[in-house]
Amino acid sequence: MTEAETRAVAERAAARRPFWTIRRRDYLVGYLFITPQLAGSVVFVLLPLVLVGWYSMQEWNVLAGTFEFTGAENYAKLAADANLRSVLAATGIFSAGLVALNLTLALLLAILLNQRLRGTTLFRTLFFSPVLVSLVAWTIVWKFLLQAEGGINGVLGAAGIDGPNWLRGEATAMLSVIVVQVIKNVGLNMVLFLAALQGVPAQLYEAAKMDGAGAWTRFRRITVPLISxxxxxxxxITVVGSLQVFAQIAVLTQGGPGTSTTVLIYYLYQQAFQFHHFGYGATISVLLFLIVAALTLLQWRLRRKWVFNEA
Structure with a gap:
């Protein structure tokens, strides 16, 4: 059979082949399954990102009804903003304190609750229950407790201690906001750590004990690598969440005293919705997005150095 005849036979076979082959049907089903998620990502993630970038190059005054293209003026204004340094410092202090305290406390609680002791179920419920409470209600209750004549100072007064006005001192205001947020969400990380601890094989601890390893060595050499x-x-999750905390700041301190608790997302709110500088607010949101993306990427890249089985 000549080459031309072979080609003709192949073409006739291809013409008889049905269009909806099994592979194409499988592809179609797969695309149909991911379409809702893909559409949601485009509409609620990608499109808002593009619009925020566009709005950041505008001077948009809703009250005056003006919408004027200004190019990079908002970014130049951001670089020259005298308040930006203090806002970034407050954001860094808040995020660092929240992440360190939350993860440390969550891990300690998970280790304690992982012991086979009576009443652990009750304590798990108690520590996790704040996660389920309404955020605004939780924050309002703590605002009353932290006032000068509130419940915290009432307890301290009964012990002969004169407590400060927690939400009006520059140092105590930041500490108060951090502690309130940690208590609210530490239960979520605690449950995640507890699930990871329960997945560590007990045989590894038994073998380490037989080799003479102490509690700290077992924790450092077995527990931490396997739950990494x-x-x-x-x-x-905690780093990204710490950069998105808004309601607690708005209810407890409104960014004060001064700008000591004015984190970046609250500063964004002030510029956009209090001072009606929507273009400048969009510029701040671009900065916030870049910070979140950079920190997440940094953690993801560093995972190879310390996360077990990622090298």
């Missing part, structure tokens, strides 16, 4: 993927997950 969960540590990575909780650290990313």
């Amino acid at each position: 993927p969960t540590i990575l997950l909780t650290s990313i």
